[in-house]
Amino acid sequence: MTIVLTPYWSNGVQKLKMAPQPPPKPAHGLTPPMLDDEIHAQRCMAQLRSKDKDIEKYIYLSGLKEHDPHMFYRLCLAHMPEFTPIIYTPTVGQACQEYSKNYRRPEGLFVSIKDKGKIRSVLRAWPKLDDARISVVTDGSRILGLGDLGINGMPISIGKLSLYIAGAGIRPHSTIPICLDLGTNTQKYLDDPLYLGLRKKRVPTAEMTEFMDEFMYEMSQAFPKLLIQFEDFSTDHAFLYLERYRNQYPLFNDDIQGTGAVVLSGFINAARLSSAASGRPLSSHRILFFGAGSAGVGVAMQLMSFFTLNGMSEQEARERIWLVDSQGLVYAGRGELAEHKESNVSLVRRVVFVFPIYPLLARFFLSLTLAPHRLCPPGLRRPSDPGSARRARVRQTHRADGPVDVFRRVLARCNRGAQWPPSIPLPIIFPLSNPVKLSECTFEEAVKYTDGKVLFASGSPFHEMEWKGKMLYPGQGNNMYIFPGLGLGAILARCSSVTDSMVEASSLGLANSLTPQEEAMGLLYPAIDRIREISAGIAMQVIRSAQDAGVDRHPELRAMSDSELLAFVNSKMWNP
């Protein structure tokens, strides 16, 4: 089916093709006589691999997905490690940045601030109203770590949904990529004649909230069975709209909750290995978050919840967790804190009482000195390090222009060329920022500075490497391991909302999905080729958790045994 769905900014009439229907058998004579499926799969891979640049590969695969979706998803499933860096991070970041330049055809739904008051009619233009089950919605304001890309954020919604289809077997025509156009504060795009979005600065939060209220209500009316994933909203709005709507509609925020879940899962597996090697209990870990945005605070909240559910007091759990932002250590009394840091005050250190008389000195000291010093694992501290020299060093690190440089320097200084201390046999380093160029450190750096001992997981993929005759494998701590299974479970259980317990269930499901072979290799996350199996297991845990929380609306699933439920989940997966 094709319908005319012209983006409001487009002059011409363009057709939005609803993909993918099973390909109709072409009449004899309309295809080459020897067009064999198997050979054609090889041909497509050869065409893909012949492209020099990743962005060209991305464009090629977008075209393949449009005109032959079955082949696209078949190849995607067969070559996950090769495909994900192209259709997802890191290349999707470039695809977003160049979206207006490379734009070829409409894909997804654009809802503009100008549609306020008539969002209903925009949504109802979507051709597959009854089929819709999952939508990834972004406003383009914080795409990966690349900042405010405005309407150029659309490929992130498309990319995430491709992973839903490939990774969890969501039916392609049940997905709706959405980009909200609320303006952009990035001058480069406002000045770009090719920019496809509104040429105005972002609207104030109050106006955005009115828009969001209407948008969410109309979404629930137009698509009654829809689960919504909020993606890459700037941190203030990410927390605001998650809290505002989470009890009203089935939705979750991928950057806060999906990231929290994936990192908790990796942490559980890493801490197991680390604690086994050091003989120290899980409670001995000290966790530094370098960045206190939606991802950092989301993960910190997830870890807090895990620690307290597993026997630690809130105080003990809090003492494990340290947040650092662009101003240094986040602590109560530092001054006005952003809402998402303030409202998660249980994470904020309450250390200022040590300096009742000299609050300014305290702020300076805590921000520049104590935080990185204390956070540096104990075995790495140099007891003889004079305070002034340390302060100077730390100040120097804070002079850097971005978190990447700061982190690299801290890491390098932690090592100081000395032997990695035996008190921390297996340090855990998760440089989670995306895409690759924003990763806080590379796998190679982490391996080098820890003499090959690091337990490592990054947001974007790195290659394995050899170190002193041994092959070392980096993990990919990316929410792509979580959202397909979490979404599938929430859809199949017909949830009225997504609870914290469902998110935690997805995390534990992932942590427990390692095979004995993967465990023996010291992996923190399972091989991505097994994503379907992993997603099915996660979906099953999520459904059970939804039932426990009483938010499921599919009572027949309650009567099923676990094996029946798993078979049911698998039977619902779409296959190319």
Ligand SMILES: NC(=O)C1=CN([C@@H]2O[C@H](COP(=O)(O)OP(=O)(O)OC[C@H]3O[C@@H](n4cnc5c(N)ncnc54)[C@H](OP(=O)(O)O)[C@@H]3O)[C@@H](O)[C@H]2O)C=CC1
């Ligand atoms: N691996 C994964 O699955 C995921 C990865 N991410 C990635 O995480 C990154 C962060 O996302 P998000 O939290 O939403 O982004 P934000 O921009 O909201 O947060 C960034 C944080 O880093 C802090 N920061 C910036 N510069 C410095 C500096 N020089 N020194 C110390 N701290 C600094 C900021 O401080 P301040 O608060 O003071 O401004 C802020 O707290 C992105 O790259 C994103 O792609 C996100 C989601 C999932």
Ligand SMILES: CC(=O)C(=O)O
């Ligand atoms: C992975 C992801 O969601 C992000 O970097 O924003």
Ligand SMILES: [Mg+2]
């Ligand atoms: Mg994201």
